[in-house]
Amino acid sequence: MVKSKNHPNNRTRERILDKAEALFACKGYHAVSIREITKSAECNVSAVNYYFGNKQNLYCEVFQHRWLPRAKRIHNCFRQLLADKPNCKPNDIVRALAQAFLQGPLTDAERVRHHQLISGEIAQPSQAFNLIAKQALHPLFNSIRGDLNAAMSEIFGDDQLTLSIFSIFAMILHFNFARHLITSLSGHQYDTDFKNRLVDHIVEFSMFGLIGKNGEDWNASTT
Amino acid sequence: MVKSKNHPNNRTRERILDKAEALFACKGYHAVSIREITKSAECNVSAVNYYFGNKQNLYCEVFQHRWLPRAKRIHNCFRQLLADKPNCKPNDIVRALAQAFLQGPLTDAERVRHHQLISGEIAQPSQAFNLIAKQALHPLFNSIRGDLNAAMSEIFGDDQLTLSIFSIFAMILHFNFARHLITSLSGHQYDTDFKNRLVDHIVEFSMFGLIGKNGEDWNASTT
DNA sequence: TTGAATTTCAAACGTTTGTTTGATACGAAC
DNA sequence: GTTCGTATCAAACAAACGTTTGAAATTCAA
Incomplete structure (x- = not known):
């Protein structure tokens, strides 16, 4: 539904990108869970799917x-x-x-x-x-x-x-x-x-x- | 209980080692599940825990x-x-x-x-x-x-x-x-x-x- | 052939996974 | 103050996860 939206420069979105990058880098894709990312970014679990669709796309x-x-x-x-x-x-x-x-x-x-x-x-x-x-x-x-x-x-x-x-x-x-x-x-x-x-x-x-x-x-x- | 046993050279054990190595190599540790390994080695899921204790030890x-x-x-x-x-x-x-x-x-x-x-x-x-x-x-x-x-x-x-x-x-x-x-x-x-x-x-x-x-x-x- | 030890198995365990839902909070426009 | 699009949230979803269980096979020495 919000699929075509871009959410440019949203604060939460940027925080997720930051934390996700750090975690992916030091543990690898499969070793990191969405909950781990969102907890680190201090936001709700569903924020990843809201802003990025799914984990792979993030x-x-x-x-x-x-x-x-x-x-x-x-x-x-x-x-x-x-x-x-x-x-x-x-x-x-x-x-x-x-x-x-x-x-x-x-x-x-x-x-x-x-x-x-x-x-x-x-x-x-x-x-x-x-x-x-x-x-x-x-x-x-x-x-x-x-x-x-x-x-x-x-x-x-x-x-x-x-x-x-x-x-x-x-x-x-x-x-x-x-x-x-x-x-x-x-x-x-x-x-x-x-x-x-x-x-x-x-x-x-x-x-x-x-x-x-x-x-x-x-x-x-x-x- | 079977902790101190060695199970040396058991056929199933060897097959698990072979398939686990191939899968770990090409997908990485966290991307491979025990079920994937045991299916590939044509044995029961619990064989991994029986022979190796747990996934990390395998x-x-x-x-x-x-x-x-x-x-x-x-x-x-x-x-x-x-x-x-x-x-x-x-x-x-x-x-x-x-x-x-x-x-x-x-x-x-x-x-x-x-x-x-x-x-x-x-x-x-x-x-x-x-x-x-x-x-x-x-x-x-x-x-x-x-x-x-x-x-x-x-x-x-x-x-x-x-x-x-x-x-x-x-x-x-x-x-x-x-x-x-x-x-x-x-x-x-x-x-x-x-x-x-x-x-x-x-x-x-x-x-x-x-x-x-x-x-x-x-x-x-x-x- | 018996009996004990080893190996296999289907089924279930409790968690955790990625993802979805529907309600609530927010912020600007009118 | 009401409305509307956006953002956040707790809660729930089914599926998959690593691991355990207890009972059947199987093996093999006595």
Whole structure:
């Protein structure tokens, strides 16, 4: 009956989106109940169905109205960092990317939420995956692809460039969403110092690998 | 009452473990019901509580009796590949690792299950995380750390080595559990050719980064 | 063949789930 | 002050959930 209504910017609606996002991020879709969300948002159980129709749709609208805007803020931060460097080299691009994702405009709590949500969709894609793939992942991927392609003086195969971008993203995502494992194995907390260290590492490893900046030119052993 | 019983190797028990693992892997813990598992295993609902006490414990025993043995097979494959190469260099180590995880002893279906399960635990650690951290992740990490340390002629800081290993693992895990995203962005299916390509890429990128094997020695632009 | 232990089963347990209902409260327009 | 569209609420809904029960099968040693 109220199906076509939009309920734009209603207070309760916004509170539900906030709390739902936090809960979905840290426990996963099926582990969170509507009652848990509405109790956290201090409203009635039926508010979810009133404003969003059903639970599944609430989950999608969390991605639409919370996750995507944040992804755009990160993307803009990345572009801004690049704009400050005309004639940028590949290492500038990787650094801007790592900074945008690890130290960018988000608070650390937002960053954790952001990457928990996307890691869930990457591991087990749902309806929301198509949304963020089309609106965030594909555009960002193509954007970086173009930048890197222009910045690389060497001739780079299409596939080689694609796989390299995947690898850089693998690191950035992994250092964000595998925090527990990384803390457990390395002993480092995710403080400012460590995140600086991570950005430097991602740039150097992406550029020079294990060989390192001043690396010797050893020959590979017999294959 | 039957609490201390072990029910070793019972047929029904094994079938439940098999089906539970497959379902937990592809839908996640909370999205799978006991009835779904027992229907798939063609036994009575109460069999889960009879053999495993409760759902949570079944989940843990899946990791104990299915996931861990597979992790050990991968680890053994890795060690075997290294044993065939005396005086191995870092690129041999990375190649052995990538091969063990992407082409190793598992069937492809097993590999997908394996990485879906661990990606769930990495993103949102549960009881099972401590088990696999202690019995698989820490040992493998330390093992690789020792190998790489011995193979690197250059002096490598402790942290630098640690972060490099994380990065290599980030790639290997990412290329395994983000299959949907990677297929969506690159157009590649996970056939034999593509997996060969991935192993080669992981080795080259881990060794030389974007610069590549025959890379020029450009200078970084001004920081 | 007997009898005790183990395994399977249908049925039910009390909760919790997502969703719906119908009544009440609110807020602006007339 | 009345009216009307919107928002909130307690209460209830059927369905599904994890778990328990107690009685039938089944197994197997004596």
